Amino acid sequence: MVLASIFESGVSIQFYIVLSTILFAIGAIGVLIRRNMIILLMCIELMLNAVNLLLVAFSTYFGKADGQLFVFFIMVVAAAEATVGLSILVMAYRNIRTTDVSIFNKQKG
Amino acid sequence: MAVDQLIVMILALPLLGALINGTIGKNLPKQIVGSIATIVMFAAFGLALMVFNSNHEEKIIHLFSIINLDSLTLNARFQVDSLSIWMTLIVTGVGSLIHLFSMGYMSHDKGYYKFFTYLNLFIFAMLILVLGSNYFMLFFGWEGVGICSYLLIGFHYSDEQKGMLNGLAARKAFIMNRIGDLGLLIALFLILMQFGTLEYREVADKLLVENMMPTTWMMFGITLMLFIGATGKSAQIPLFTWLPDAMAGPTPVSALIHAATMVTAGIFLVVRSNFMFETPGAQATQDIMLYVGLATSLAAAFMAMRQNDIKKVLAYSTVSQLGLLFVALGMGAYTAAMFHVTTHAFFKALLFLGSGSVIHAMSDEQDIRKMGGLKKYIPITHMTFLIGTLAIAGFPLLSGFYSKDEILAHAVMHSPVIYGILMVSVAMTAIYMFRLYFLTFHGTFRGTEEAKHHLHESPKSMTIPLLVLAVLSVIGGALNLPGVILSKGTHWMSHFLEHNTRGLELIETHHLSNSQAMLLMGGAVLMTLIILFGAFVVYVKKNSVAKADEELKGWELLSNKKLYFDEIYNALFVVPVEWISVKSHQFIEMFILNKSITGFTGLIGKSGDVVRKWQTGVVSSYILWMVVGIIGLVVYYLIKF
Numbered sequence: 229m230v231l232a233s234i235f236e237s238g239v240s241i242q243f244y245i246v247l248s249t250i251l252f253a254i255g256a257i258g259v260l261i262r263r264n265m266i267i268l269l270m271c272i273e274l275m276l277n278a279v280n281l282l283l284v285a286f287s288t289y290f291g292k293a294d295g296q297l298f299v300f301f302i303m304v305v306a307a308a309e310a311t312v313g314l315s316i317l318v319m320a321y322r323n324i325r326t327t328d329v330s331i332f333n334k335q336k337g
Numbered sequence: 338m339a340v341d342q343l344i345v346m347i348l349a350l351p352l353l354g355a356l357i358n359g360t361i362g363k364n365l366p367k368q369i370v371g372s373i374a375t376i377v378m379f380a381a382f383g384l385a386l387m388v389f390n391s392n393h394e395e396k397i398i399h400l401f402s403i404i405n406l407d408s409l410t411l412n413a414r415f416q417v418d419s420l421s422i423w424m425t426l427i428v429t430g431v432g433s434l435i436h437l438f439s440m441g442y443m444s445h446d447k448g449y450y451k452f453f454t455y456l457n458l459f460i461f462a463m464l465i466l467v468l469g470s471n472y473f474m475l476f477f478g479w480e481g482v483g484i485c486s487y488l489l490i491g492f493h494y495s496d497e498q499k500g501m502l503n504g505l506a507a508r509k510a511f512i513m514n515r516i517g518d519l520g521l522l523i524a525l526f527l528i529l530m531q532f533g534t535l536e537y538r539e540v541a542d543k544l545l546v547e548n549m550m551p552t553t554w555m556m557f558g559i560t561l562m563l564f565i566g567a568t569g570k571s572a573q574i575p576l577f578t579w580l581p582d583a584m585a586g587p588t589p590v591s592a593l594i595h596a597a598t599m600v601t602a603g604i605f606l607v608v609r610s611n612f613m614f615e616t617p618g619a620q621a622t623q624d625i626m627l628y629v630g631l632a633t634s635l636a637a638a639f640m641a642m643r644q645n646d647i648k649k650v651l652a653y654s655t656v657s658q659l660g661l662l663f664v665a666l667g668m669g670a671y672t673a674a675m676f677h678v679t680t681h682a683f684f685k686a687l688l689f690l691g692s693g694s695v696i697h698a699m700s701d702e703q704d705i706r707k708m709g710g711l712k713k714y715i716p717i718t719h720m721t722f723l724i725g726t727l728a729i730a731g732f733p734l735l736s737g738f739y740s741k742d743e744i745l746a747h748a749v750m751h752s753p754v755i756y757g758i759l760m761v762s763v764a765m766t767a768i769y770m771f772r773l774y775f776l777t778f779h780g781t782f783r784g785t786e787e788a789k790h791h792l793h794e795s796p797k798s799m800t801i802p803l804l805v806l807a808v809l810s811v812i813g814g815a816l817n818l819p820g821v822i823l824s825k826g827t828h829w830m831s832h833f834l835e836h837n838t839r840g841l842e843l844i845e846t847h848h849l850s851n852s853q854a855m856l857l858m859g860g861a862v863l864m865t866l867i868i869l870f871g872a873f874v875v876y877v878k879k880n881s882v883a884k885a886d887e888e889l890k891g892w893e894l895l896s897n898k899k900l901y902f903d904e905i906y907n908a909l910f911v912v913p914v915e916w917i918s919v920k921s922h923q924f925i926e927m928f929i930l931n932k933s934i935t936g937f938t939g940l941i942g943k944s945g946d947v948v949r950k951w952q953t954g955v956v957s958s959y960i961l962w963m964v965v966g967i968i969g970l971v972v973y974y975l976i977k978f
Contacts, residue, residue, distance in 0.1 A: 260961050329956055336954030 244285035251278035265327040269313045276306045340388055341398050344415050347384045348464050350377040355457035362450030371440035374453035378436045382429035389422050397470055416470030419834050424467035427682050431597045432460050434802035438690050439589040441798035459485035463598050471535040472525050482599045487511045490586040506585035513579040517569015524562035531555055541612045556618030563610055564626055571603025571659045574633045578902050580656055584648040588693030596655050596689050597682040604662050604678055608671045627667025631758055634660030638765035643896035645883050646703050647692045650773045670747040672831040680736035680813045684728040687806035691722035694795045700788055705776045706883045712778040714792040719778050721803040726774045728810040730767035733862045736813030742858055767865050771872035779877045
């Protein structure tokens with residue numbers, strides 16, 4: 229209850245927006261510049277969670293439950309995505325003995 | 338059985354034969370293949386006789402609607418009346434005999450089963466043509482017989498020496514018929530536009546009962562287009578040159594399709610549509626028909642005089658007789674034309690089958706200059722061929738005498754000039770037929786020793802049809818005896834067909850007096866006898882033979898070269914079209930089309946090369962582009978609002 233009162237009174241919505249923007253940017257830049265596939269997956273997860281944070285924040289701000297509902301969906305999807313992504317990663321590693329994505333350039337025109 | 342079922346069975350039987358032989362015929366023995374095809378024909382003929390005996394009331398048999406639209410209904414319907422049942426009798430009757438003949442004639446052929454499949458299919462299409470109750474069914478059958486004719490003319494397309502020529506002859510027949518068919522198709526569209534229906538009966542009712550009077554130009558257009566359709570199928574000037582070439586097909590085909598049945602489809606079409614040809618606007622078409630028929634009759638008879646291929650002579654003779662028929666139609670003598678169609682089917686089928694028997698005996702030799710004196714070796718063929726020759730030449734009391742005489746009598750009533758020209762054509766007919774007969778069967782044998790050794794009379798399956806047709810050629814005239822000889826029982830066929838045509842009233846209103854008729858007959862008989870005697874003197878007593886091609890000059894060369902019709906058509910149509918084709922290949926195809934198409938593909942290829950550079954295959958660079966795009970969009974909307 230104490231925590232809730234702090235949220236309601238002290239931390240305004242702008243902080244959440246800024247925080248999640250920073251998190252999203254870190255995730256995006258990570259995806260762009262890193263070559264390791266594990267890092268890539270983690271960065272994607274970071275971006276998803278930045279969005280989640282924003283949704284929860286707005287949900288509280290507007291006093292509606294829709295945003296929180298969405299967050300659950302995203303979590304489920306993210307979990308599934310992480311599972312699939314990690315299994316692809318494992319298979320790729322078994323075959324090519326590396327987790328570097330820069331060698332996946334077979335689609336070069 | 339009721340007429341309905343009988344008609345459906347008559348149609349189904351040849352189709353069934355074609356289906357059986359066409360699917361499993363290859364694996365059946367030849368006797369069974371031939372028997373199936375022949376038996377279905379005889380059965381169909383028997384059923385046709387039953388229909389003929391039952392009654393002569395007009396009856397429409399509706400099977401199903403093919404297309405049913407607001408403005409257009411096409412029905413699969415059959416009309417059973419005197420005209421259609423008479424044509425059915427000719428087609429199935431003569432057809433059965435020719436099937437029987439083919440069993441012997443084609444016995445050495447590899448494509449035996451194919452031949453009988455096509456033949457049965459042809460009969461089916463021809464029956465649809467004559468039995469259909471509307472112009473659409475007629476057109477269906479019309480195209481059906483056309484394709485069968487094409488297939489059968491080019492039947493020996495893989496022959497080593499003449500295969501190519503056979504294929505070309507088939508193609509020529511097909512293309513020439515297309516021109517006529519276009520005319521028929523336009524006529525169909527015009528009829529549909531004017532009357533809103535294609536049923537013979539409804540069109541006739543609108544014209545005759547409801548007194549609907551289209552403009553004279555409309556009627557002229559419809560009838561002229563119908564006639565153009567008929568010129569293609571029935572080999573009239575200017576579309577006749579395919580018929581002599583069609584002799585490339587096996588001889589039974591020439592007998593069945595190119596003499597007895599298919600080529601009379603044009604006559605049938607005009608007789609069927611006679612209610613339209615009697616309207617005011619169609620008078621001009623009738624005149625055109627008359628003069629085209631006259632010119633064809635004369636020209637073809639002239640060409641036949643110096644042909645040396647036994648089948649070519651008969652082919653030109655057929656063209657000439659068809660011309661005579663169109664003269665009759667042009668004068669409105671529909672029953673006379675139908676009568677001559679009937680007798681012509683008998684004696685021309687007989688002559689063709691006889692020539693087939695001769696060719697069979699001569700080991701596929703067709704040149705009459707290499708024959709001669711054949712009467713000793715093939716007596717039955719000789720006798721029947723003689724009867725056919727006499728019948729077509731108009732020898733007294735044989736069938737051709739009566740049927741020609743009736744047309745000539747109409748010509749006298751119409752105009753003496755036309756009668757005179759027709760007599761010339763008839764005289765030439767007698768001349769070339771006796772020339773053919775004497776050169777083939779009299780004198781001494783002019784072929785090789787080997788061919789002489791091989792001479793033999795044909796098997797029974799070939800001689801029986803010859804004998805039957807010979808009997809029919811003799812007594813066929815009894816179908817429509819003129820009123821001169823007897824007082825009762827005459828003009829049976831005119832009475833039989835009176836519902837369909839106005840032939841009867843023509844006979845009864847413009848009757849020639851007995852003395853006039855006797856005079857006409859006497860003249861014709863005298864002429865035939867003189868020509869017979871003359872030909873006998875020239876070809877038997879003096880023993881003159883046909884000259885070699887190089888020795889011909891003057892009119893003989895002109896006749897031998899068919900008045901240069903083929904050469905003229907070649908120069909007029911084939912050469913310019915080929916020139917245009919070659920030029921458009923060089924300029925339009927190679928230069929304009931090719932260049933523009935290759936230029937276009939080149940452009941796309943080049944632009945692809947440029948765009949391809951962006952596809953680095955590195956995933957992160959794609960994501961970079963995506964992020965840049967998203968940022969760009971966000972920035973754009975931020976600035977905008």
